[in-house]
Amino acid sequence: MLSLQALSDRAEIEAVMVQYVNAIDTRDFEALTAVFTADAWIDYTAMGGIKGAFPEVKAWLAQVLPHFPAYYHLIGNVAITVEGDAARSRSACFNPMTVRLEDGTEQTFFLGLWYHDRWQRTEAGWRITERVEEKCFDHNVPAALAVGTS
Template sequence: MLSLAEISDRLEIQQLLIDYSSAIDRRQFDDLDHVFTPDAYIDYRAMGGIDGQFPEVKQWLAEVLPNFPAYAHMLGNFDVRITGDTASSRTICFNPMVLPGEAQQVLFCGLWYEDEFIRTADGWRMSRRVETKCFDKVV
């Protein structure tokens, strides 16, 4: 049986995952400062992106994502594992992205987020994010 503290931690981490998606989908990239640790490692290479430390990747997101007219994240299957002041999770993401151009094509992306977290003075923060590709298809 889960303790109230573990239930609270799981809900905080799940909200952090949602906060990430909301910041990206609303194009409010500075909101990611409340999701990641300043030295977080992020690896988006499985879906054609870059990898690196949070500040570099945040700048890349702010430059690249506005090229897409629309996109949205839908998360599910939150598998959160907590060990004291660290945690890990595996979450599935469905991310359709409208491609630039007049053809109105959509890139359907299916991926897993493999994340690590650390409890900080400001609450839980993501210290590592690695994407694993499930599928992608242009329609």
């Protein structure tokens, strides 16, 4: 049986996961400071992104994502292991995106991935210290965006 502390930790971590997708999907990149530690390491290379320190990746997101007129992130299948003030999690993400092509038309494509996260309990609550994406699938990705597509 889970303790009240374990239930609370899980609920708080899941709430931060939702903060992440809401910040990304509403293009409120400053809100990511309530998701990651200042020294967090992020690796988005599995899906064609960059890897680096949180401030660099946050700036990259703010520069790149406005080029996509529509997208959202749906997360689920969350597995969390808490060990004191540290935790690990794995969650699935379904990410449809729309991009404008050179001919002016739009194309929607689909990405499936897992987030592998390391967490730290801070004075401000749980924060991600490391995020690594793992590719599951992609579908209908335009050739100009294709990086290691299946």
